[in-house]
Amino acid sequence: MSVPEYTPPQEELPNYQPSLQYYGLCLTKTEFLTPYHANPRRSWKPVILELNSTQLNFYDLNCSSHLKTLIISLYGEQNQLDDLAINLNNDYQQRKSASDVVIEQLDDLFAGDAYGGLNLGEISEELAHFKTSASDKIMKKWGNYKTNKSFKHLSSYYKEMKNNLMLMEPTSNYEEYRYSQLYKYRSDLINSYTLDNLKVGEAPSLNQLISALYKEDTKSTNQPISTLTKYKNCLRLRIECKQMLLQFWSFHSLINWFRNLSIGKDLCKPVDQRLITKLKSIPNRSNLRNNALLIASAAAAAISPNTHSTRTSISTNVSTSSKNSSELIFSNTPRRESLASIDSYLEEVNIQGYNFVSNDNLYTPIEKQFISNCIPDLNSFDKWSGADITLSNYQHYLKKDNLKDIFINYTQLYDLVIEFDKKFIKQKINGDSRSFLIHENGLVSVK
Structure with missing residues (x-):
């Protein structure tokens, strides 16, 4: 019996299609280069963010410095909370207690209970920290000067930025990304991270007011006011050995990136070991304090509108703002029916006309x-020790004469990370990954 003649397959193999993809523009800032070393250089940088299943890629923008500065200014105009901090401080200085202001606007339901469950004195103590120093005022003036200077170039670049051509509102559609203006500006791959053992959460900001301090996780109650971010719509990531902030264009962008990053983290594990993250849809509890803080947060949103054409000072009349926000919350404004197709629905915000x-x-x-109460917080100085991390290209961090070494001393890790980042951009390294446990003396392999 003769063996049948071999014939090559006639069908072409399907092209690679990632199980998860997401693309968009964001600002990034690295806070910690390792669990033991803070980053001495902290400034916002515009980058292209690509999520490819279990991999997060950062690309540089090949454009003029004027456009990069303009992007940073537009995000700052959209998300900055300096004016809110200044006016909270001014209002606090004018009144003996911020609790008096809040109580005047609270309904009887939130005004306190027979057991003294609502201690608004704690809120006034925290507001006392919102003080503007002389250096803060100088920095704000300098920031305003740079922002106004960059806005002079807005007319030159508006054609490339309108209609979401820069994908400030992200997309999961590769074709939309491929033909966007953002893709045309895509330059060098800055870094690529595995999402294995990723830790992601909302960076507590001033926009959350005291709810950032009293969120459901009790360990956040002692969060220093100085560690709150000055911008809203920020996620904090602990990815590989770094901690970084990602600032997004809108709240919609933030929650969609959080969801996709959480899914990508789950996909990193083998199917038989995979645990699907259960995203919360209802906060753990709704108590008297939380309800009052919901109104306080709404008041912050009411006095910090994002649809202004010029940078203007925010009204310091908290009483009036609280009243307007309460009317907004309990009004019968109908919800949009297009939320099911939210990715295709486009609204507009007006900045500088x-x-x-x-x-x-x-x-x-x-x-x-x-x-926001359903998204976990990740504070800047939350505990690292005892957590697991995954290093891609881990061989770079080990001694070349002994790749079986399972310990990386923390004193050497800083220089190794700096060296690797420079080497990555030039050589586009692609190596194996390995999991480590963060110990107070260094990283210990757990493989």
Whole structure:
């Protein structure tokens, strides 16, 4: 019996299709280069963010410095909370207690209970920290000067930025990304990280006011006020051995990136070991304090509008703002029926007389606070020791004469990370990954 003649397959293999993909523009800032070393250089940088299943890639922008500065200024105009901090401080200085202001606007339901469950004196103590120093005022003036200077170039670049061509509102559609203006600016791959053992959460900001201090996780109650971010719509990531901030264009962008990053982290594990992250849809509890803080957060949103054409000072009349925000929360404004197809729905925000796509107003202030309470916080100085991390290209961090070494001393790790980042950009390294346990003396392999 003769063996049949071999014939090559006639069908072409399907092209690679990632199980998860997401693309967009964001600002990034590295806070810690290792669990033991803070980054001495902290400044926002615009990058292209690509999520490819279990991999997160950062690409540089090949464009003029004027456009990069303009992008940073636009995000700052959209998300900055300096004016809110200044006006909170001014209002606090004018009144003996911030609790008096809040109590005047609270309904009887939130005004306190027979057991003294609502201690608004704690809120006034925290507001005392919102003091503007002389150096802060100088830095703010310098920041305003740079922002106004960059806005002079807005007319030159508006054609490339309108209609979401820069994908400030992200997309999961590769074709949309491929033909966007953002893709045309894509330059060198800055770094590529595995999402294995990723830790991601919302960076507590001033926009959350005291709810950032009293969120459901009790360990966050002692969060120093100085560690709150000065911008809203920020995620904090602990990815590989670094901690970084990602600032997004809108609240809609933030929650969608959080969801996709959480899914990508789950996909890193083998199927038989995979645990699917259960994203919360309802906060753990709704008590008297939380309800009062929902109103406080709505008041912050009411006095910090994002649809202004010029940078203006925010009204310091907290009483009036609280009243307006309460009317907004409990009004019978109908919700949009297009939320099911939210990715295709485009709203606009006006900055300096120019319209930019933004889906931020698809959520009311009360909805934003509710969703925010369902996203875990990740504070800047939360405990690292005892946590697992995964290093891609881990061979670089080990001694070349002994790749079986399972310990990386923390004193050497800083220089190794700096060296690797420079080497990565030049050589596009692609090596194996390995898991480590963070010990107070260094990284210990757990493989």
